[in-house]
Amino acid sequence: MDPAEAEFLAEKELVTVIPNFSLDRIYLIGGDLGPFNPGLPVEVPLWLAVNLKQRQKCRLIPPEWMDAEKLEEIRDQERKEDTFTPMPSPYYMELTKLLLNYASDSIPKADEIRTLVKDTWDTRIAKLRLSADSFVRQQEAHAKLDNLTLMEINTTGTFLTQALDHMYKLRTNLQPAESAQSQDF
């Protein structure tokens, strides 16, 4: 899966916006939204929030965890622990990127947040590389990956699974009984 598709899935997450227009409830196929009243916060999916923001029809309220202090705690925790710590949102990276790109004016300390999330991400990816390495070395057949987010899995996922498949092929070809079939080609 490419990052764009992970982002596509993240765009379904609900965020709070404060609209500056009024509109009745809308009945989307995926559920109802609204009603929209100027100045009253309302929850909408991210794709709509970003679009409204681009048309300057709303102000975005960042999610609770998107706060420099909280993110600092998360980053320190992530650095302290050897395993993956739970993230505040399964789409934390995508949300941060989208919100900071399109609504950095409504997020206090945007630059600080960007760095903090990036640091957390780097720590987690480093851990992921390390554990993938030991997974391959020990020739394990199963791994548990709790608390990893979709984006993180997909950055290393395709490469890792392909590598494992190739290694498996090479290994099974060493055992003559199973290799007979592939010799036919």
Added chain:
Amino acid sequence: MAEGLEVRELDSDGSSEELVLTPAQLLRSLEQAWLNEKFAPELLESKSEIVECVMEQLDHMESNLKRAKHGDLKVSIHRMEIERIRYVLSSYLRCRLVKIEKFFPHILEKEKSRAEGEPSILSPEEFAFAKEYMANTETYLKNVALKHMPPNLQKVDLLRLVPKPNLDSFVFLRVQERQENILVEPETDEQREYVIDLEEGSQHLIRYKTIAPLVASGAVQLI
């Protein structure tokens, strides 16, 4: 506009009666089918009811929007949603076609040996596509090369020629319903096989073959 939407609501309830799904749940199951299809090495069972229901929803919405006045904010929001759903839908169908083109002899073979009453993994359209693709490939090979070969070499067995889907490949998954006693086969001869439990909500990296039935039943979601 409001009246048009009212009609849609009624109709959508009516059409989803057999499945007992709300439109929102319908979209979720389409999304799940899409992700599973994307990550599974083999072609999964066709979800034609879901595809049909979603198409119906989209058509309804389209016809409602035609009656609405242009430039309305509401209309543009609805349009955006439709585009998003259509993307998932076409990506799902395209993904299946790619797999059919890749594994067509095996898929058709499976279809032939399928017992009476067992559901087909292909939709009628996909079946027609697979058959045509097979026929075209055979004709092409014959015209380009085979007919110029000595008579004893003019046969080609596509079943042996086209690689099978690799069911041993690794997949990532998230558990939707708790599962017990999943047997994990060892990678090397020195290791011993062992049993794991899959807790709800946990994520794993494992061979597709081990959990293939769970993907089909919806107990796990590939990610």
